[in-house]
Amino acid sequence: MADILGEESIKLLRATIGSRDASGVFIPGTASAVPIKASVQPLNEKETDSLPGGERHKDWLKLYTRTAIKPVDQHTGEAGDRVVIDNITYEARKAPRWRAICPHYRVFVVRIQEGGS
16 A cells, blocks of 8 residues: 655554443543554645634644544544644544545644643
8 A cells, every 4th residue: 555645653542432430430441552654734724714713723733644543522522532743642633534546534633731631
C-alpha cells in the first residue's frame, strides 16, 4: 500500500470502555498507547470557517492516516481517541473515511488542556 505523503510517527491513545463497580460508581476505562503513522497538517481557511464559532480559536490540526480513529460522540458524550503530537495531546472530533486511490481517514483533532477534556 502506498505511503501517505509526509507521514510521521505519533501516539494514539485509545481508551477502553468504562464500567460500574458493585456500588454503581463509574470506573473510567484505561488508555492504551499505540504508535501510528499520520501526516499532520494545519487546517486550511475553509476548514477553520466550517468549525462552530466557539471552536475556531482553539488549536486544531488535521491528520491523514490509514488507521481508523474514533472521534468524540457529541450526542452521547462518549470519549474519542486522543493522539499525542510533539508531546501535546489532541482529541479526535471528526474522522471520515476517504475511499480514494489511497484509502485513508482525514481526522480533525483539537488540543486539550492539561488535566481537562
